[in-house]
Amino acid sequence: MELKVIKQKVLQANEDLAEKSRLLMRERRCLMVNLISSPGSGKTSLLERIVPVLLANGVKVAVIEGDCYSTRDGERVQRLGVPVIQINTEGDCHLEASTVHGILSTEVPVDTGLLFVENVGNLVCPAVFDLGEKLKVSILSVPEGSDKPVKYPLLFRESGLVVLNKIDLAQHTNFNRPEFYGFMKDINPACRIIEASCTSGEGIGEISDFFMALLKSG
Amino acid sequence: MELKVIKQKVLQANEDLAEKSRLLMRERRCLMVNLISSPGSGKTSLLERIVPVLLANGVKVAVIEGDCYSTRDGERVQRLGVPVIQINTEGDCHLEASTVHGILSTEVPVDTGLLFVENVGNLVCPAVFDLGEKLKVSILSVPEGSDKPVKYPLLFRESGLVVLNKIDLAQHTNFNRPEFYGFMKDINPACRIIEASCTSGEGIGEISDFFMALLKSG
Numbered sequence: 001m002e003l004k005v006i007k008q009k010v011l012q013a014n015e016d017l018a019e020k021s022r023l024l025m026r027e028r029r030c031l032m033v034n035l036i037s038s039p040g041s042g043k044t045s046l047l048e049r050i051v052p053v054l055l056a057n058g059v060k061v062a063v064i065e066g067d068c069y070s071t072r073d074g075e076r077v078q079r080l081g082v083p084v085i086q087i088n089t090e091g092d093c094h095l096e097a098s099t100v101h102g103i104l105s106t107e108v109p110v111d112t113g114l115l116f117v118e119n120v121g122n123l124v125c126p127a128v129f130d131l132g133e134k135l136k137v138s139i140l141s142v143p144e145g146s147d148k149p150v151k152y153p154l155l156f157r158e159s160g161l162v163v164l165n166k167i168d169l170a171q172h173t174n175f176n177r178p179e180f181y182g183f184m185k186d187i188n189p190a191c192r193i194i195e196a197s198c199t200s201g202e203g204i205g206e207i208s209d210f211f212m213a214l215l216k217s218g
Numbered sequence: 219m220e221l222k223v224i225k226q227k228v229l230q231a232n233e234d235l236a237e238k239s240r241l242l243m244r245e246r247r248c249l250m251v252n253l254i255s256s257p258g259s260g261k262t263s264l265l266e267r268i269v270p271v272l273l274a275n276g277v278k279v280a281v282i283e284g285d286c287y288s289t290r291d292g293e294r295v296q297r298l299g300v301p302v303i304q305i306n307t308e309g310d311c312h313l314e315a316s317t318v319h320g321i322l323s324t325e326v327p328v329d330t331g332l333l334f335v336e337n338v339g340n341l342v343c344p345a346v347f348d349l350g351e352k353l354k355v356s357i358l359s360v361p362e363g364s365d366k367p368v369k370y371p372l373l374f375r376e377s378g379l380v381v382l383n384k385i386d387l388a389q390h391t392n393f394n395r396p397e398f399y400g401f402m403k404d405i406n407p408a409c410r411i412i413e414a415s416c417t418s419g420e421g422i423g424e425i426s427d428f429f430m431a432l433l434k435s436g
Contacts, residue, residue, distance in 0.1 A: 038256045038257045038258065038339070038362075039256045039341050039362055039366055039369065039370065040256065040359075040361065040362025040363045040366060041362075067369060068342060068369065068370060069368070069369060069370075069371055070365075070368050070369050072365055072368065072369065091342070091346065091372065092342075093311055093340065093342035093343050120342065121256070121341065121369070122311065122340055122341075122342060123257050123339065123340075124286060124309070124310075124311035124338065124340055125311050125343075128309065141258075141361060143258065143359060143361040143384060143387065144256075144257055144258025144259075145258045147288075147290055148257055148258060150287070150288050150290065151257065151285060151286065151287060151288050151290065151339070152257065152286060152287075153287060154309065166361060168390070169361065169387060169390055169391075172386070172387055172390055173387075
C-alpha cells in the first residue's frame with residue numbers, strides 16, 4: 001500500500017522531467033524513439049539492420065543503450081559507427097526520465113536527427129515510465145506468442161509501431177496471426193504493424209521508410 | 219536516490235515475510251518453486267507438460283499464476299485439473315512475498331506437495347523479490363539468445379534449475395550453446411541445466427524426474 005503512494009510521486013516527477021526532454025528534443029528537431037521489448041526479442045539486431053539504412057539516407061543517428069548489466073549491446077551498436085551512450089541500471093528493470101534527461105544535454109550530439117533509446121528488456125515498467133520520446137516502438141518476436149498484446153496491454157496500447165519480429169520462425173511455432181492482429185485491433189487499432197526478420201531482411205526497408213517518413217513530417 | 223532507500227525498506231519487509239512463508243511451507247512439507255522467465259519463454263506450456271506427469275506420480279500439485287492482466291494462463295493451467303490461484307498485479311512487474319503469503323494459508327490446499335508459482339514474465343525484479351520458495355527455476359528459450367545469463371546475472375545466479383526451452387528451434391536460430399554453457403559455468407557452476415521442448419517433448423521426463431527427486435529428498 002505504501003509502495004503505491006511512493007510510486008505515484010515518482011511517476012509525477014518522471015512525467016515532469018520527460019516533458020522537459022520532449023521540449024528539448026523538439027527544439028533540436030531530434031526524433032526520440034523508445035524501443036521496448038522482452039529480453040531477446042531483437043532490439044539490438046533490429047538496430048544493426050536499420051541504422052545503416054538510415055545512415056545511407058543521411059540521417060544522423062545516436063543510440064542510448066539501456067541494460068541492467070554488461071555493455072555487450074552497446075558494443076554491437078558502436079560497430080555501426082554511431083555515437084552510443086550505454087546506461088547500466090545495475091538491477092533496475094527500466095529506464096526513467098531522470099536517467100535519460102541529463103544525457104540528452106551532455107552526451108547526445110546536438111545535430112542528432114534520430115535518437116533511439118533501447119530500453120531494458122521488459123514489457124512492463126518501460127511502458128509506464130515516459131522518457132520524453134516522440135513515440136514508443138515495441139518489438140514482439142514470434143516465438144513469444146500471439147497473446148502478448150492482451151497480457152501487456154499498456155505497452156501495446158501506447159506504441160506507434162509494433163514490429164512483429166523473427167517472422168522467419170513463424171512456420172516453426174504455433175504463433176496465431178489472426179489472433180495477434182485481432183488483439184491489436186481491439187487494443188490499438190491505429191497502430192502500424194510491420195512483420196520483420198533480421199535474418200532474412202524482411203520488413204527492414206519498410207521499418208526504415210516508416211522512420212524516414214516520420215523525420216520528413218517533422 | 220530517495221527511491222533506492224524506499225526499495226531497501228520494501229525489500230527487508232519482503233524478506234521477513236518470505237521467511238515466514240518458507241517456514242509455513244516446511245511445516246506443511248510442501249515444495250514451493252518460483253518459476254521465472256521472459257514473457258513467452260514457455261512457463262505455462264512447461265506446466266502443461268510436466269504437471270500431468272507429476273499427477274500421474276501421485277504428487278499433489280497446485281499453481282499460483284502471476285500476470286499483470288488477464289486470466290488466460292490461469293485458465294490453461296486449470297484445465298490440468300489442479301487448484302489454480304490467479305493473481306493479477308494490475309501493472310506491477312513481479313510478485314512480492316506479501317501477495318503470496320496470505321494466499322498460502324487461505325487458498326492453497328493444505329495437502330499440496332508441490333506448489334508452482336508462475337511469476338510475471340520478467341527477468342529482472344522477480345529475481346529480486348524472494349517469495350519464500352525452496353528454489354527458483356528459470357526458463358530461457360532458445361530464440362532469446364545465449365547471452366541472457368550475462369545480461370540478467372542475478373536470476374541465473376540464484377536459480378537451482380535452468381530450463382533451456384524451445385530447443386527444437388535451435389537449428390533455426392544463431393543460439394550459441396558453448397557460449398551459453400560457458401556463461402552459466404562462470405555465473406552458477408552448480409546449476410542444473412536441462413534442454414527441453416514443449417513441442418517435441420524433449421527434456422520433459424528429465425524435468426519431472428528433477429522435481430520427483432527433490433520431493434523425495436524432502
